[in-house]
């Protein structure tokens with residue numbers, strides 16, 4: 365069995381647990397900075413390559429609305445499942 369199938373990227377700690385179901389998890393903290401810097405509160409974040417929804421996760425968490433697209437249906441499904449777990453932070 366190849367090592368990649370037994371060891372998740374970043375030891376499984378690089379992003380949301382659902383993001384580790386695919387090959388490119390991204391830390392939500394990275395997306396949070398850009399969302400907060402460049403989108404006003406209650407603004408809309410567009411991620412046309414949303415993957416597992418890290419950017420949309422950050423947007424929801426920080427009171428922004430989000431629109432995501434992805435060519436892969438499995439990614440969209442993961443993003444939907446993930447976003448259902450995100451609660452906006454109290455400001």
Ligand SMILES: C[S@@+](CC[C@H](N)C(=O)[O-])C[C@H]1O[C@@H](n2cnc3c(N)ncnc32)[C@H](O)[C@@H]1O
Nearest residue numbers: 388412413414415416417418419434435436439
């Ligand atoms: C690195 S991931 C994006 C990560 C994402 N921005 C996040 O916040 O987690 C890149 C995504 O782009 C998608 N993609 C590639 N070509 C595309 C296309 N032509 N239209 C829409 N999505 C595409 C891939 O399926 C992949 O999920």
